[in-house]
Amino acid sequence: MSRRRPYVRPMAGWWRRNPHHFLYMVREGTSVFVGAYAVVLLWALTALADGPDAWSTWLATMRHPLAVLFHLVVFVAACWHTVTWFAVSPKTMPPMRLGGRPVPASALVGGQYLAAIVTSGAILYAAAAAA
Amino acid sequence: MSTRTIHMEILRYHPERGEAPRFESFEVPVHHDSSLLDGLRYVKDRIDGSLSFRWSCRMAVCGSCGVMVDGEPKLGCQVFLRDYGARVRVEPLAHFPIERDLAIDQHDFLDKLQGAGTWLVPAQTLDPAEGPRRQTPAELERFSQFSHCINCLLCYAACPQYGLDPDFTGPAVLSLVHRYNEDSRDAGKAARMELLDAEEGVWGCTLVGHCSEVCPKAVDPALAINRNKIESAKDYFLRFLTPRGRP
Numbered sequence: 384m385s386r387r388r389p390y391v392r393p394m395a396g397w398w399r400r401n402p403h404h405f406l407y408m409v410r411e412g413t414s415v416f417v418g419a420y421a422v423v424l425l426w427a428l429t430a431l432a433d434g435p436d437a438w439s440t441w442l443a444t445m446r447h448p449l450a451v452l453f454h455l456v457v458f459v460a461a462c463w464h465t466v467t468w469f470a471v472s473p474k475t476m477p478p479m480r481l482g483g484r485p486v487p488a489s490a491l492v493g494g495q496y497l498a499a500i501v502t503s504g505a506i507l508y509a510a511a512a513a514a
Numbered sequence: 515m516s517t518r519t520i521h522m523e524i525l526r527y528h529p530e531r532g533e534a535p536r537f538e539s540f541e542v543p544v545h546h547d548s549s550l551l552d553g554l555r556y557v558k559d560r561i562d563g564s565l566s567f568r569w570s571c572r573m574a575v576c577g578s579c580g581v582m583v584d585g586e587p588k589l590g591c592q593v594f595l596r597d598y599g600a601r602v603r604v605e606p607l608a609h610f611p612i613e614r615d616l617a618i619d620q621h622d623f624l625d626k627l628q629g630a631g632t633w634l635v636p637a638q639t640l641d642p643a644e645g646p647r648r649q650t651p652a653e654l655e656r657f658s659q660f661s662h663c664i665n666c667l668l669c670y671a672a673c674p675q676y677g678l679d680p681d682f683t684g685p686a687v688l689s690l691v692h693r694y695n696e697d698s699r700d701a702g703k704a705a706r707m708e709l710l711d712a713e714e715g716v717w718g719c720t721l722v723g724h725c726s727e728v729c730p731k732a733v734d735p736a737l738a739i740n741r742n743k744i745e746s747a748k749d750y751f752l753r754f755l756t757p758r759g760r761p
Binding site for chain 1: 527528529532534535563585586608609611612613619620652655657672674677678721722723724726729734736737740741743
């Protein structure tokens with residue numbers, strides 16, 4: 384008769400036990416803020432479609448101190464979301480080659496930062512020109 | 515020349531006693547070249563012969579001596595005691611059932627490895643008289659790093675998805691599947707796609723990424739798995755276009 388009695392350790396609290404797993408949960412958690420801000424932008428779009436009054440209401444709501452605080456929190460979360468996903472993105476892309484050599488992960492990540500900066504700059508420029 | 519001692523707090527488990535695992539501390543001399551495995555062998559040889567742990571080569575080749583060192587999966591032979599302070603905590607690899615002390619039950623991994631088709635499947639029967647099948651450096655590079663896996667299971671101990679759902683195929687087996695799928699001499703990819711496509715295959719991975727950081731052989735399982743999500747998605751949509759479905 385076997386005397387084996389394999390012991391299975393509980394997983395409760397696993398993400399608090401290891402710093403890497405904690406940071407993983409923070410990365411995943413920031414997606415909630417990114418999703419919440421997508422809802423705010425959708426609200427802005429529907430307000431635009433509904434006419435000047437709805438748009439003014441949305442603008443006034445966004446000037447409320449709590450809305451400003453919400454924006455600051457979402458900005459920090461979105462930055463962390465961006466940094467962490469840019470960092471792991473080379474693992475998710477198909478292998479790329481340039482001149483017969485594989486493109487290094489640092490170049491792939493750097494390219495995304497460059498694209499993010501150029502896009503953000505273009506949007507800010509367009510917004511400033513329209514104002 | 516021994517300069518100091520260290521307290522090795524080792525998780526002990528004796529199945530015949532019917533008690534939960536508990537830590538037991540042993541004082542071990544630290545030499546400049548003492549590995550953690552040397553410390554475990556010192557305990558077994560000089561203090562408590564009943565301590566159970568796996569080891570063999572002492573040079574990070576056999577993959578037998580994986581343990582949790584202060585909560586991180588490491589090979590006992592690759593860790594130097596000199597890098598730790600007054601105490602170091604040693605536990606069996608996380609996410610596996612404990613068989614006894616630091617020895618874990620490896621059956622789940624071995625069963626998965628056996629069922630994954632991780633061997634070369636040539637397109638047709640080869641005649642050795644035709645000589646070796648040559649590959650270019652570029653063809654070799656596509657799978658080389660994934661062939662360095664020593665089945666040490668550190669990546670499974672680093673993967674919370676495997677701990678939460680033991681049905682998940684896991685980092686090492688999925689990396690080895692990728693290794694053969696990427697080999698220019700192999701024709702068995704279609705048969706392996708069913709494993710990759712499954713919920714327990716690549717889609718069980720949420721890119722925690724710790725597997726790639728703990729690998730003692732610099733294999734990147736997170737890369738192998740997540741690149742195969744693209745392959746799996748392509749496979750899913752291409753099946754709608756092929757009249758007979760999965761080959």
